[in-house]
Amino acid sequence: MYDIAIIGGGPAGVSAAINAKVKNKNFIWFSSKAVSEKVAKAELIKNYPGLPSVTGAELGWTFINHCESLGIAMREEVITGVYDTGGKFTLLAGDKDYEAKTVILCLGVQTVKPIEGEEEFLGRGVSYCATCDGNLYKGKTIAIFATDKIFEHEIEYLCSLAGKAYVIPLYKNANLTAANAEIIMKTPLKISGGMRVEEVIFKDGKISVDGVFVLRASVAPSTLVHGLQTEDGHISVNRKFETNIAGIFAAGDCTGRPYQYIKAAGEGNAAVHFAEEYLAGKQ
Amino acid sequence: MYDIAIIGGGPAGVSAAINAKVKNKNFIWFSSKAVSEKVAKAELIKNYPGLPSVTGAELGWTFINHCESLGIAMREEVITGVYDTGGKFTLLAGDKDYEAKTVILCLGVQTVKPIEGEEEFLGRGVSYCATCDGNLYKGKTIAIFATDKIFEHEIEYLCSLAGKAYVIPLYKNANLTAANAEIIMKTPLKISGGMRVEEVIFKDGKISVDGVFVLRASVAPSTLVHGLQTEDGHISVNRKFETNIAGIFAAGDCTGRPYQYIKAAGEGNAAVHFAEEYLAGKQ
Numbered sequence: 001m002y003d004i005a006i007i008g009g010g011p012a013g014v015s016a017a018i019n020a021k022v023k024n025k026n027f028i029w030f031s032s033k034a035v036s037e038k039v040a041k042a043e044l045i046k047n048y049p050g051l052p053s054v055t056g057a058e059l060g061w062t063f064i065n066h067c068e069s070l071g072i073a074m075r076e077e078v079i080t081g082v083y084d085t086g087g088k089f090t091l092l093a094g095d096k097d098y099e100a101k102t103v104i105l106c107l108g109v110q111t112v113k114p115i116e117g118e119e120e121f122l123g124r125g126v127s128y129c130a131t132c133d134g135n136l137y138k139g140k141t142i143a144i145f146a147t148d149k150i151f152e153h154e155i156e157y158l159c160s161l162a163g164k165a166y167v168i169p170l171y172k173n174a175n176l177t178a179a180n181a182e183i184i185m186k187t188p189l190k191i192s193g194g195m196r197v198e199e200v201i202f203k204d205g206k207i208s209v210d211g212v213f214v215l216r217a218s219v220a221p222s223t224l225v226h227g228l229q230t231e232d233g234h235i236s237v238n239r240k241f242e243t244n245i246a247g248i249f250a251a252g253d254c255t256g257r258p259y260q261y262i263k264a265a266g267e268g269n270a271a272v273h274f275a276e277e278y279l280a281g282k283q
Numbered sequence: 284m285y286d287i288a289i290i291g292g293g294p295a296g297v298s299a300a301i302n303a304k305v306k307n308k309n310f311i312w313f314s315s316k317a318v319s320e321k322v323a324k325a326e327l328i329k330n331y332p333g334l335p336s337v338t339g340a341e342l343g344w345t346f347i348n349h350c351e352s353l354g355i356a357m358r359e360e361v362i363t364g365v366y367d368t369g370g371k372f373t374l375l376a377g378d379k380d381y382e383a384k385t386v387i388l389c390l391g392v393q394t395v396k397p398i399e400g401e402e403e404f405l406g407r408g409v410s411y412c413a414t415c416d417g418n419l420y421k422g423k424t425i426a427i428f429a430t431d432k433i434f435e436h437e438i439e440y441l442c443s444l445a446g447k448a449y450v451i452p453l454y455k456n457a458n459l460t461a462a463n464a465e466i467i468m469k470t471p472l473k474i475s476g477g478m479r480v481e482e483v484i485f486k487d488g489k490i491s492v493d494g495v496f497v498l499r500a501s502v503a504p505s506t507l508v509h510g511l512q513t514e515d516g517h518i519s520v521n522r523k524f525e526t527n528i529a530g531i532f533a534a535g536d537c538t539g540r541p542y543q544y545i546k547a548a549g550e551g552n553a554a555v556h557f558a559e560e561y562l563a564g565k566q
Binding site: 011015018022047049050051053059062065066069257264266267268269270273 | 294297298301302305329330331332333334335336342345346348349352353520521522539540541543545546547548549550552553556
């Protein structure tokens with residue numbers, strides 16, 4: 001059981017992890033991708049005080065060096081669900097799970113909207129987790145949406161179980177070896193069905209499926225945490241970075257504009273302070 | 284007339300100034316002391332992401348270099364009052380005044396409490412400004428409280444006007460040449476009087492005076508801006524860093540805990556964003 005679980009490898013997550021480490025907290029830190037990839041953008045950053053004129057890539061490496069100098073380990077795992085399990089939170093990452101007393105969400109800005117029907121059929125044919133739910137579809141027909149090449153090993157795994165797999169890569173240059181995989185280069189419009197998922201609908205046709213796997217580097221906040229309050233796509237927080245769920249905090253771009261590295265870093269730091277305050281109050 | 288006036292030379296003020304400059308805003312920036320003195324503290328800072336392990340002094344110089352690389356000028360002046368003068372704010376600095384449409388207060392944490400009676404008699408014998416009000420006390424008896432050696436030239440100026448000056452330095456090694464100055468090394472307890480100031484009271488005695496000058500590097504927020512809402516000594520702000528007065532924003536330690544460099548820097552950046560939003564809405 002950890003005191004604090006930090007989810008996200010952008011500036012807010014990095015700052016939260018650094019502060020938690022410096023304060024010698026019992027914490028765990030997850031990011032779906034390496035810090036450098038999360039932070040790296042082409043632009044030149046001129047308003048991060050103390051680092052005049054750095055690129056996103058340079059800032060990313062500076063963050064990595066900082067973390068390494070403190071001996072901070074980041075777990076490169078995608079958290080697909082955070083559940084309140086009675087006085088603590090359980091975080092799912094593939095077939096693994098972790099427990100923490102508080103969670104700090106540093107999810108960044110969602111650029112991908114859920115597909116219509118995705119949230120409606122979650123748990124009724126829609127899954128975010130190949131390793132958790134793959135076995136339910138042995139010999140069956142599935143569709144797999146994947147936003148990133150990093151998921152290809154999970155796609156291969158699903159194909160090894162399924163009878164037939166329609167793979168819908170939302171990225172370029174998909175490269176799969178499974179014989180039963182059919183790659184569809186179309187944008188899915190809707191997941192539909194009755195009690196359970198039955199079809200995936202495209203602009204010019206549809207496919208019948210028993211299940212749909214959605215593999216994304218990040219899950220929408222309200223999908224990740226059931227009942228989490230959001231406003232215009234941002235997680236609602238107060239000045240203590242508290243969400244509407246006691247023990248869950250949020251920091252950085254996911255809490256709203258301005259989308260700035262230094263603002264996110266400041267919030268990540270402060271969120272740890274208020275998580276500590278919350279933990280102290282519970283004792 | 285400036286669009287934005289930034290008051291304070293700590294991390295929040297530095298970050299606000301850097302962001303305003305990068306965004307090419309029409310702004311002015313005040314600090315009572317050099318950036319390096321504001322930021323420098325003995326401690327080692329390990330949780331400012333991107334700068335692993337720096338001293339306060341090193342961070343201060345890094346900030347100065349950053350500002351210089353962008354050609355940002357900071358005015359080393361003490362702002363003693365901010366007044367709403369109808370759709371704009373007037374900032375007093377000695378015998379000078381400046382006008383701005385918005386103000387960002389980055390005042391840091393107040394370590395000095397006002398002396399009892401100080402706020403009550405402000406404008407009725409208590410003054411923060413030697414150059415503005417010194418002439419009112421020609422040949423009269425005054426007390427001068429000063430928190431810092433940097434005010435000694437103002438003390439000498441006041442002594443040159445007054446008949447008699449009781450100088451109460453709240454710092455060590457006071458060094459004054461004026462013949463009519465009497466240095467009192469006691470802590471003042473109270474300023475008292477009737478319609479106007481009459482006495483300064485110490486634990487073991489009192490002195491009769493016509494006026495009291497209080498020379499401080501920073502003025503308490505509620506004294507600086509009349510009607511500003513504070514709570515437990517911190518300026519009340521929302522997530523947009525808006526105070527209770529439209530057009531006045533606050534960022535950094537003065538808005539509350541945690542007192543952290545990165546948190547303050549993040550807030551200074553964001554406050555500029557919301558000041559811009561406010562200015563856009565007024566047009």
